[in-house]
Amino acid sequence: MDEAPAGTPRPGQSDDAVDGVIRTRALTKRYRGGQLAVDRLDLTVPKGSVFGFLGPNGSGKTTTIRMLMGLIEPTSGTAHVLGHPVPRAARTVLPHVGALIEGPALYGFLSGRDNLLRYDAADPTADPRTRTARVAAALDRVGLTAAAGKKAKAYSLGMKQRLGLAAALLRPRKLLVLDEPTNGLDPQGMREIRSLVRQLASDGTTVFVSSHLLDEIEQMCTHAAVMTHGRLVTQGPVAELAAGARGRLVVTTPDAGEAARVLKEQGVGDLVVTGDRVSGQVPKRDLAEVNAALVTAGVRVRGFGVQRASLEDAFVALTGEGFDVAG
Amino acid sequence: MSRAETAGPAAGTTGSSPAAHPLWTLGLLRSELATVFRRWRTRALLGVLAAVPVLVGVAVRIETRDGSPAGGEGPPFIAQVSNNGLFLVFTALAATLPFFLPMAVGVVAGDAIAGEASAGTLRYLLVAPAGRTRLLLTKSAAVLAFCLAATFVVAVVALGAGAVLFPVGDLTTISGTRIGFGEGLWRALLIALVVAASLIGIAALGLFVSTLTDSGIAAMATTVGLLIGMQIVDQIPQLHAVHPYLVSHYWLSFADLMREPVLWDDLVKNLELQALYAAVFGSAAWARFTTRDVTV
């Protein structure tokens, strides 16, 4: 598959100075059960990007993130985060990284504030003199100041998710790694998290966010990588990925059946009729001729145009399968 | 294979790389102690341990109401309790050391890592980054603190109950000599420390088991199961060859501190055995925890 230009390793680079906030080379993980979860992954996350890591459930997103965070040992290949090799230099790197991995995990018997105090105390580079102030600021940032004294087990899922985000924001971070941060949330909760991510990104923090939702990545991200079955399908700026897939010709008409017949004659393939909407692959010939043929055949055309390709179209084009089938 | 343990500030290309402050690393220990002792389960265990000396004291008081000495079978020293409340300390420790104390330690130690794993909080401690060795050392220190706290809860409550229910004063050692009440208190403190130290072995074993599984319940049950198993083996004469290596084998040697002069042989053997368990299972826990995949 195509690799984005940024992913090309430059010759002569030392091991400790590498491009990209995250860079992996042939990163592979086979779990002890024998499951090949990540297969020779070459990923390059540019500085300052909001990088969407997209793939259906089971495609290896969480496994990749676990390797990047030093939680599991790669079977083979290398990974660098902020220029340092992981998991070897994880303790040097991780104070600069905020992470939300596979949902929040909290001490239910502690208050929201005490949860954050504990996670901050776990970081040996975090100054205890500023601890309470930083915890208060993080709570404020995610809008949990009022609920800070409540026991975490009494939090709603959305509040737990926000507290998890607050833990990732205890210190100024160079990189935020968010694994499916909107999973399980209602639409309102999803909107809150997304707007928070956008705010954080606008501060210049690089955000690496995984999701199995295409529209979420399209809404939030500047760059994206697409995974399926543990392999990287493509990566690059979102606009380029979508442009890579051809859009579809869409005709809106009350005479849908007749329109479909004429379009077929005109060489439009993969026709789909839904109500008064007929869509198909964009033909090679001049679209003006196609439109004229429709009108000549007496089709009453209300709308005629090419719809921009979505990331989903790109995904389908690249993998030859729908987005939700892999698993 | 050491993962995430080479904390050396490599190359410094991360820019303003924050350095780990030697004192700040103790913050995790403070947090750990607070977390352990704020858990409802910890408090329940300590509550049960506190109840034992009270129950024993009250039972002895009722039995000896008519002036007859407490007789028959029972934990060591129980016959002397009605004459001198200080003996309730020794009786309560002797009554809790075979099961209640090590069970409580097994629960807390077994839960130490596995409980964080099953709650998912382990991954967040590790990405904080707590550091695997530092986290394990912190957990060990907190479990040892619990051994001490549990023992002292029994001893202090026993001392209080003994003083309330019975007369206190000079006491007679096992060897028949008399020692003053002050000297008796010192012996009680020493015995409590030895009992706490006797729990080190099961604490190390529990911590090791805790690194093997992602289920806190399984780790607690396994540790307590191993404890019971060892005590059963210790009762089977045909298996005497392994007896000296069972963590509980020399536990009741603390009574030798009540001899005059003190009989050190078994006391020393007990402490050596506890140190051996700490070394073996501590290393095993470290080897396992610093290399394992944390996928929960």
Ligand SMILES: Nc1ncnc2c1ncn2[C@@H]1O[C@H](COP(=O)(O)OP(=O)(O)O)[C@@H](O)[C@H]1O
């Ligand atoms: N701890 C594990 N042990 C064995 N297999 C695992 C483990 N975690 C995940 N897998 C498998 O690895 C594959 C990738 O999983 P995962 O990384 O969780 O995907 P995603 O986060 O994209 O949903 C799946 O097939 C999953 O079943």
Ligand SMILES: [Mg+2]
């Ligand atoms: Mg996942």
